[in-house]
Amino acid sequence: MNILVDLGSSAELTSSESEILTLARQLADGGVVSVLTHVPAEDGFVSAVGEYGVGRVLAPEKAAEDLSATDTALLEAAVDAASATLVLGPSTADVTEWFGRLSVRRGAAVITDAVALAEDQTVTKSVLAGSYTTTVRPQTDLVFITVKPNSLDAEKAESASTPQVQALEASGSRPAARITGSSPKPVSNRPGLTEARVVVAGGRGLDGDFSLVEQLADELGGAVGASRAATDAGWIDHSAQVGQTGVTVSPQLYVSVGISGAIQQRAGMQTSKVIVAVNKDEDAQVFEIADFGVVGDLNTVLPQAIEELKRRKA
């Protein structure tokens, strides 16, 4: 099977993208894995994807100045150039939109937010705010699937490949919008929230002070998340909100601090591998899904946890 992996505008390979390349190699079973990047392919990017056994990199010669329509046309050109029957990509807003647009045009199935994908293309995903885990199997010859971060372990190929780089042209597309300005994201030393292997999230119980949550996150090399109560109160940026109307995370470890565990919060974190909850109310809903629970005041529990981590590192 020939598989195309759309890595969006990625110039450097992230951990979740490495996971998707690993999945593609496992499923290809002798077929070619091609990668589409929507920006010109740098040598470092090409050799990084080569470590995952990618056979071909498809890329435009220059970055597009327009939004949306160009990207979907580029994806269509890549699907044809790769003779792909399965197209995989990360569960980002951009890739999900391009997959949706092209799947309609090509009469193909599209499945978003997969957490597992079997050889027979049976996809596992969670739906309805995480209340159900479903399995679905597409019935079309061409299939688009987005995969959630931290769904599997990334593993490099036994021997690295030297991908062939092929220039792509997105012809016949009209711009859907024009970029008139952009500003870079503030730089943070912490990992991205949706990518992080550890997330420490705080809620209303923090009473406005995220410093203990931030310290614990830094000791664990993790990202900082929050409940909607905390973001609505303006204690932390809305981009940190985890849940039904925030981001969905699936880290190896999710530490929930001063969060009650309402269904809308659970929808964004309940597929985490290990959940640790700190809450002073022993009847808090979060303990229903926690693997480990600490009943206590976070202002007493967190400093001890931070001290112990520091002591073990020393």
Ligand SMILES: Cc1cc2nc3c(=O)[nH]c(=O)nc-3n(C[C@H](O)[C@H](O)[C@H](O)COP(=O)(O)OP(=O)(O)OC[C@H]3O[C@@H](n4cnc5c(N)ncnc54)[C@H](O)[C@@H]3O)c2cc1C
């Ligand atoms: C349509 C809709 C969408 C929503 N989307 C989201 C979403 O995406 N994400 C989200 O999080 N919520 C969402 N919500 C809101 C959700 O229903 C809850 O109101 C919210 O998650 C509550 O946040 P919280 O747990 O921080 O606050 P609370 O429910 O007030 O809980 C605070 C917790 O902190 C504990 N606590 C207090 N002090 C301490 C202390 N000193 N030490 C230890 N524990 C302490 C308390 O015992 C309590 O359990 C949504 C709601 C709706 C209606």
